[in-house]
Structures are given as C-alpha cells and as structure tokens.
Amino acid sequence: QKEVEQDPGPxxxxxxxxxxxxxxxxxxxxxxxxxxxxYSRKGPELLMYTYSSGNKEDGRFTAQVDxxxxxxxxxxxxxxxxxxxxxxxxxxxxxxxxxxxxxxxVTVRA
Amino acid sequence: GAVVSQHPSWxxxxxxxSVKIECxxxxxxxxxxxxxxxxxxxxxxxxxxxxxxxxATYEQGxxxxxxxxxxxxxxxxxxxxxxxxxxxxxxxxxxxxxLGPIKNIQYFGAGTRLSVL
Numbered sequence: 353q354k355e356v357e358q359d360p361g362p363x364x365x366x367x368x369x370x371x372x373x374x375x376x377x378x379x380x381x382x383x384x385x386x387x388x389x390x391y392s393r394k395g396p397e398l399l400m401y402t403y404s405s406g407n408k409e410d411g412r413f414t415a416q417v418d419x420x421x422x423x424x425x426x427x428x429x430x431x432x433x434x435x436x437x438x439x440x441x442x443x444x445x446x447x448x449x450x451x452x453x454x455x456x457x458v459t460v461r462a
Numbered sequence: 463g464a465v466v467s468q469h470p471s472w473x474x475x476x477x478x479x480s481v482k483i484e485c486x487x488x489x490x491x492x493x494x495x496x497x498x499x500x501x502x503x504x505x506x507x508x509x510x511x512x513x514x515x516x517x518a519t520y521e522q523g524x525x526x527x528x529x530x531x532x533x534x535x536x537x538x539x540x541x542x543x544x545x546x547x548x549x550x551x552x553x554x555x556x557x558x559x560x561l562g563p564i565k566n567i568q569y570f571g572a573g574t575r576l577s578v579l
Contacts (some may be wrong), residue, residue, distance in 0.1 A: 448566065450568060
C-alpha cells in the first residue's frame with residue numbers, strides 16, 4: 353500500500369464547474385498538508401498549505417484536512433481552462449521530506 | 463520572492479557521458495535542497511536530500527556514485543548524472559527549503575528534462 357493514495361484521473365469538467373480532488377494517506381504522523389499544481393514539463397507550484405485538521409480558503413481554492421479519516425481534499429470553484437493541470441497532494445511529518453500522491457490530471461473544457 | 467532556478471531546462475546527451483544540473487535559490491538562502499525524479503504521468507520520487515557543506519543523504523535504491531550531489535553554497539546545489547544511460551532519461555526537479563523557514567515550504571525549480579541517446 354502506498355503511503356499517499358491519489359486517483360490519477362483524468363478528470364474533465366466544463367468551465368465554471370467545481371473541481372473536487374482528494375487524497376488518502378496511511379501515516380497518522382503526517383501533520384503538514386499541501387496541494388501543488390504542475391503544468392506539463394514544469395515544476396510544481398504551491399497552491400495551498402495547511403497544518404493539521406481544518407479548512408483553508410484562498411480565492412477560488414478550498415483545502416480541507418480530516419486527520420481522523422486520513423483524508424484531504426482540494427476544491428476549485430468556478431474552474432477556468434487555465435486551471436487545467438496536474439494537481440499533486442503532498443504531506444509530511446516534522447522533518448522536511450515530502451510524500452507525494454500520484455497527481456490528478458484535470459482538464460477544464462471551455 | 464522564493465524563486466528557484468534550474469538549469470538547463472532540457473539536455474540531450476550521448477550514452478556514457480556525464481551531465482550536470484544546477485539548482486539555484488535566487489532570492490533566499492537554502493541550507494537544504496532536494497532532488498526529485500519524475501517519470502511521465504507519475505509523481506515525484508525523492509532521490510536525495512542535499513545539505514550545504516555536508517554529504518547528501520540518498521533515498522533507498524538511489525546510487526550515490528551514479529547521481530553525485532554537491533551543495534557548496536547556501537544558494538547552489540548541483541546534481542551530476544555520471545555515465546548516463548538511456549534508462550536515466552527522466553525529468554529531474556530540485557526544490558529548496560528557505561533558511562530559517564517560517565512556513566516550512568519547499569519551493570521547486572522548473573525541472574530539467576534529460577534525454578540520453
């Protein structure tokens with residue numbers, strides 16, 4: 353079993369729809385949770401960063417962490433074609449080594 | 463702020479040659495940098511953790527003599543793929559952890575695509 357599980361998709365939605373992404377994990381020691389966006393042949397770009405359980409909102413993006421269920425989510429409201437990318441969840445304990453999910457490829461259709 | 467520059471962005475080399483990839487933090491100092499490898503449609507796999515002024519820590523299964531890492535300053539780490547072979551063709555990405563991190567966030571470079579003929 354992988355430490356971080358993420359459905360690779362692909363996920364295709366019409367413009368304006370809500371994109372829902374999620375990851376599950378097995379290591380209960382994870383405390384820091386991140387979502388990165390990666391365009392083709394580019395490095396990951398940090399979108400959201402949360403510590404422990406709870407919700408965090410930043411513009412059209414909402415990140416949720418449920419440590420009791422070992423489940424994290426990212427929601428993108430009013431999706432745009434420019435949101436088409438691969439979204440990677442990542443998490444870590446107190447050191448700085450990140451464990452990544454496989455990434456979900458999202459296409460927003462105009 | 464927090465820009466990480468990676469060079470080159472794409473390199474093609476012949477089998478048996480060595481290739482050096484540079485990772486620079488442009489507007490911050492980083493005692494720790496990380497090197498990842500990514501195959502098409504797969505996630506990032508950590509290869510090694512690079513600490514300024516000391517030897518790199520390699521992940522299990524990564525050949526340290528094959529992938530030489532040098533972190534000579536607080537803004538530069540290099541990865542040298544020695545005697546490259548076609549199976550080393552991949553996307554290599556570095557990240558840097560700012561000194562005295564407030565947010566404990568890794569900032570990533572744009573990646574280097576290595577093609578070994």
